[in-house]
Amino acid sequence: MRPIQMVDTRSQYHKIKADVDSAVLDVMESTAFINGKAVQDFAASLSSYLNIKHTIPCANGTDALQIAMMALGLQPGDEVITPSFTYIATTEVIALLKLTPVFVEVDAKTFCIDPAAIEKAITPKTKAIVPVHLYGQAAPMEAIMAIAKKHNLFVIEDNAQAIGCDYTFSDGSKKKTGTIGHIGTTSFYPSKNLGAFGDGGAMFTNDDSLAAKLKMIANHGQSKQYYHDVVGCNSRLDSIQAAILNIKLKHLDEYASARRKVADHYDRAFANNSKIKTPYRAGYSDHVFHQYTLILDGVDRDGLKKFLADNQIPSMIYYPVPGHKQKMFEQFNVASKQMPVTDWLTERVISLPVHTEMDGEQLDYISTKVLEYIHK
Numbered sequence: 001m002r003p004i005q006m007v008d009t010r011s012q013y014h015k016i017k018a019d020v021d022s023a024v025l026d027v028m029e030s031t032a033f034i035n036g037k038a039v040q041d042f043a044a045s046l047s048s049y050l051n052i053k054h055t056i057p058c059a060n061g062t063d064a065l066q067i068a069m070m071a072l073g074l075q076p077g078d079e080v081i082t083p084s085f086t087y088i089a090t091t092e093v094i095a096l097l098k099l100t101p102v103f104v105e106v107d108a109k110t111f112c113i114d115p116a117a118i119e120k121a122i123t124p125k126t127k128a129i130v131p132v133h134l135y136g137q138a139a140p141m142e143a144i145m146a147i148a149k150k151h152n153l154f155v156i157e158d159n160a161q162a163i164g165c166d167y168t169f170s171d172g173s174k175k176k177t178g179t180i181g182h183i184g185t186t187s188f189y190p191s192k193n194l195g196a197f198g199d200g201g202a203m204f205t206n207d208d209s210l211a212a213k214l215k216m217i218a219n220h221g222q223s224k225q226y227y228h229d230v231v232g233c234n235s236r237l238d239s240i241q242a243a244i245l246n247i248k249l250k251h252l253d254e255y256a257s258a259r260r261k262v263a264d265h266y267d268r269a270f271a272n273n274s275k276i277k278t279p280y281r282a283g284y285s286d287h288v289f290h291q292y293t294l295i296l297d298g299v300d301r302d303g304l305k306k307f308l309a310d311n312q313i314p315s316m317i318y319y320p321v322p323g324h325k326q327k328m329f330e331q332f333n334v335a336s337k338q339m340p341v342t343d344w345l346t347e348r349v350i351s352l353p354v355h356t357e358m359d360g361e362q363l364d365y366i367s368t369k370v371l372e373y374i375h376k
């Protein structure tokens with residue numbers, strides 16, 4: 001059996017090696033390393049794939065969130081509602097900009113922000129909501145957009161884990177996640193569903209004036225060369241990464257279906273097991289399985305993790321400490337806040353390997369070992 005990894009970017013690369021290598025060499029020969037044609041081509045292909053007017057590439061997914069909040073004109077003291085159960089990047093940038101993160105609960109089924117919890121957290125200072133499409137499952141965007149409209153709030157979708165995911169509205173219309181809110185953001189970190197061979201990120205919007213602001217802020221607040229209208233930052237996707245991403249984008253749908261096949265395999269193996277809850281699949285969207293995350297009930301999680309590791313099976317806890325318990329947020333006086341759903345999930349989740357290169361033998365082995373431990 002091939003060794004099991006959480007992600008296998010090498011085997012994935014080997015399948016498209018000829019295309020990737022020649023695209024990289026082309027950039028090297030062109031020497032247009034920064035904002036070259038490859039970057040513009042990739043932004044255009046991604047816009048057309050997502051069916052969005054503007055894609056603004058940047059250096060990483062964290063910058064994308066930060067620049068989005070800056071472009072919306074959020075001011076120190078403004079409150080931003082966000083889940084506690086997410087990767088730190090989502091919430092850290094809120095605090096970095098001296099905005100106030102307001103952590104709310106997620107729905108224990110979807111792992112995504114709970115619209116009812118958003119409504120309860122709104123105050124006169126609330127300016128924005130940042131839903132996260134965690135693990136590749138879309139947050140309930142229709143309800144979130146309705147709340148935002150009612151209270152005149154901005155929505156920034158953190159789409160770092162769900163690029164390519166389709167969302168279906170109750171009228172039957174479809175949109176890609178990341179194109180529903182005022183701004184969507186994503187990351188091209190190598191292990192993400194659309195991963196570069198280094199860092200990268202992007203922002204999406206249909207709003208022309210927001211697009212111009214995002215672009216300007218990502219480029220030192222520059223309106224024309226050496227004229228700087230606003231304080232911005234320096235956040236660029238380099239041409240080599242863009243050239244690679246443009247090739248991988250052609251495979252994104254096939255990557256998503258490979259991930260779903262892995263999930264289907266696990267789902268079948270763990271069906272009707274009272275101690276393991278397999279990932280919920282919301283009716284309003286497909287699931288692109290950035291992670292395959294189980295909820296354990298009455299299982300010693302550390303014991304299972306160690307047993308798997310002893311059998312050469314990696315697993316991960318995403319994430320062991322939720323935002324409202326992170327030391328960096330103590331100053332926001334959130335440490336005492338009761339978040340029973342988030343705490344409950346944090347203690348029970350475990351993510352199994354899921355990537356585009358897994359085979360049936362590996363999946364059978366992993367499922368058998370998980371069940372062996374659980375029934376011990």
Ligand SMILES: *Cc1c(COP(=O)(O)O)cnc(C)c1O
Nearest residue numbers: 060061062087089090160187189
């Ligand atoms: C990866 C990730 C980010 C940050 O992306 P980077 O490119 O690592 O800066 C933000 N939010 C979520 C949910 C992520 O998974």
